[in-house]
Amino acid sequence: MKVELEGVTKRFGGVTAVEGLTLEIPSGALVALLGPSGCGKSTTLYLLAGVLKPTAGTIRFDGRVVNDVLPQHRNIGMVFQSYALYPHMTVYDNIAFPLRMQKQPEAAIRRRVHDYAELVQVAHLLDRRPAELSGGQP
């Protein structure tokens, strides 16, 4: 999916978190935003996910303006800077949650949860809750 930002600005009251960001990311590209603390990296990701709305500017996915598309309709995944895990859910249910929200069939969810868990080597922890993990395991 091609991602375009054109003159994207985000203000929080008097604070300008992102100012006039113009960027085109071709489909399939792997891009890192690098910059000092407070320069607006996380805010930019929130804008792409739709958690925040730009104060000005345009965000396009494959040419379609998504400024007013809600997060649940954007098909954007996000890993938060601080772990955003549901404390009352097991590791399995935390991984399955977004797939359940997409109403995927339970068998497909089970397969994908196990595949992801194998990939990041947490398959043996699927029945635990976040509080029962070590610092690096989440």
Ligand SMILES: Nc1ncnc2c1ncn2[C@@H]1O[C@H](COP(=O)(O)OP(=O)(O)OP(=O)(O)O)[C@@H](O)[C@H]1O
């Ligand atoms: N909800 C908010 N209200 C007011 N100011 C905010 C808010 N969120 C972020 N800011 C400010 O906007 C600027 C950009 O913040 P952001 O979190 O995007 O930075 P960052 O590049 O991700 O920094 P870090 O590397 O520390 O994670 C900072 O000056 C921050 O204090």
Ligand SMILES: [Mg+2]
């Ligand atoms: Mg950040």
